[in-house]
Amino acid sequence: MLVVMALGANAIHPRGEPLDMLVQREYIRAAARSVASVAKQHQVVLTHSNGPQVGLLSLVNEGNEDVGSSLLGVLGAQTHSMLGFMLEQELRNEMPGRKVCTITTQTIVDSDDPAFKKxxxxxxxxxxxxxxxxxxxxxxxxxxxxxxxxxxxxxASPSPREILELPSLRHIVSSGDITVICGGGGGIPVRRDCEGKLHGIEAVIDQDRATQVLAEGLEADALILLTETEAITTNAGQPDSRMIRECTPQALEALTFADISMTPKVESLCHFVRAGGKFGAIGALDSVQDILAGRSGTFVKVDVSDGITYYD
Known part of the structure; x- marks a missing residue:
C-alpha cells in the first residue's frame, strides 16, 4: 500500500519546546521511529511542517545586518534540507539497509490567487x-x-496547484521500495510568468493542502495527517464532546470546528477520498500503527454506515 503521511508542526516539535537542535533531534528521532514502523510494511511518502524552523531562521537573519532578510522560499529550502537530513538519517538508523531519499519540492501557485490580496x-x-x-x-x-x-x-497562503517534481516522484515511487521525504512546509512556493519561466514568490503553502495534491498526484492508497491529537472531536472541550471513529466526507463537512487549523485538514482529507483514495485519516504520531489497524484516529471514507461513527 502506498501511504502519504504528513507530520504536523506539533507532531515533530510540540508547543513550548525550545528550538535547540539537540531537542529537535530527539523529536525527529521519535517521529522517525513511528514512521519506520509503517515504512517497514508499506511504501511511505513523507511530508513535514517547517513553521517553527522558518521562524527561527527568519529571526536569525533579521538580527544580522550583514545577511538581512531572506526570501521565504530560500528559508523554506533551507529548513526542508535541514529537517529532511535529520529525518532521513534517523529513518536509515531505524531501517538499516532500506532505501530512503530526500527531495526538495517546489509548489506551483497562481499569481492571481485571491490570497495575495488578503x-x-x-x-x-x-x-x-x-x-x-x-x-x-x-x-x-x-x-x-x-x-x-x-x-x-x-x-499570502495561496492554494497549491501543482507539485513541480511530481513526475520525478512518480518515477521514484514506482520502484516500490523507497521511502521518500518531500514537500517540506508545503513545498517552496513558485509561479510561472507569461513565458513559462519559474520565479520564487513570497508566500506560505498550507502543508495539508499541498500534501493532498501530492497524494492525489501519486495515486496513493491512503493519506494520513499526523498531529498531536488522537482524533477529530465534536464540540471540543465541552461535556458532550465525542471522538469520531469513521465518517463520510459529507458528514465531516457538516460539522464546525473551533480550531481554525482543522479546516484545511478536513478539506484535504475529504478531497483526497472523493478523488479516489481508499481512506484519509488523522491522528497522533505515536499511534500511527493503531491508526492503520483502525484502533485509533479518525477515518474518512466514502462508505460509512450512518455517515458517522464514534469511539465509545
Missing amino acids: PSQMVGSAYTFEEAQAVQSANPFWQLQQDGNYFRRVV
Whole structure:
C-alpha cells in the first residue's frame, strides 16, 4: 500500500519546546521511529511542517545586518534540507539497509490567487509597536498585522496547484521500495510568468493542502495527517464532546470546528477520498500503527454506515 503521511508542526516539535537542535533531534528521532514502523510494511511518502524552523531562521537573519532578510522560499529550502537530513538519517538508523531519499519540492501557485490580496498567514518574529515601526521602515513591502499586544508579518497562503517534481516522484515511487521525504512546509512556493519561466514568490503553502495534491498526484492508497491529537472531536472541550471513529466526507463537512487549523485538514482529507483514495485519516504520531489497524484516529471514507461513527 502506498501511504502519504504528513507530520504536523506539533507532531515533530510540540508547543513550548525550545528550538535547540539537540531537542529537535530527539523529536525527529521519535517521529522517525513511528514512521519506520509503517515504512517497514508499506511504501511511505513523507511530508513535514517547517513553521517553527522558518521562524527561527527568519529571526536569525533579521538580527544580522550583514545577511538581512531572506526570501521565504530560500528559508523554506533551507529548513526542508535541514529537517529532511535529520529525518532521513534517523529513518536509515531505524531501517538499516532500506532505501530512503530526500527531495526538495517546489509548489506551483497562481499569481492571481485571491490570497495575495488578503495576506493572512503570520510568519517570523513578534514585534512591539516600536519594533514594528522600525521593521516596516526597513521593509516597506512587508505587511504587518497586530497579534494581541504584538505585531507580526503576514504573507499570502495561496492554494497549491501543482507539485513541480511530481513526475520525478512518480518515477521514484514506482520502484516500490523507497521511502521518500518531500514537500517540506508545503513545498517552496513558485509561479510561472507569461513565458513559462519559474520565479520564487513570497508566500506560505498550507502543508495539508499541498500534501493532498501530492497524494492525489501519486495515486496513493491512503493519506494520513499526523498531529498531536488522537482524533477529530465534536464540540471540543465541552461535556458532550465525542471522538469520531469513521465518517463520510459529507458528514465531516457538516460539522464546525473551533480550531481554525482543522479546516484545511478536513478539506484535504475529504478531497483526497472523493478523488479516489481508499481512506484519509488523522491522528497522533505515536499511534500511527493503531491508526492503520483502525484502533485509533479518525477515518474518512466514502462508505460509512450512518455517515458517522464514534469511539465509545
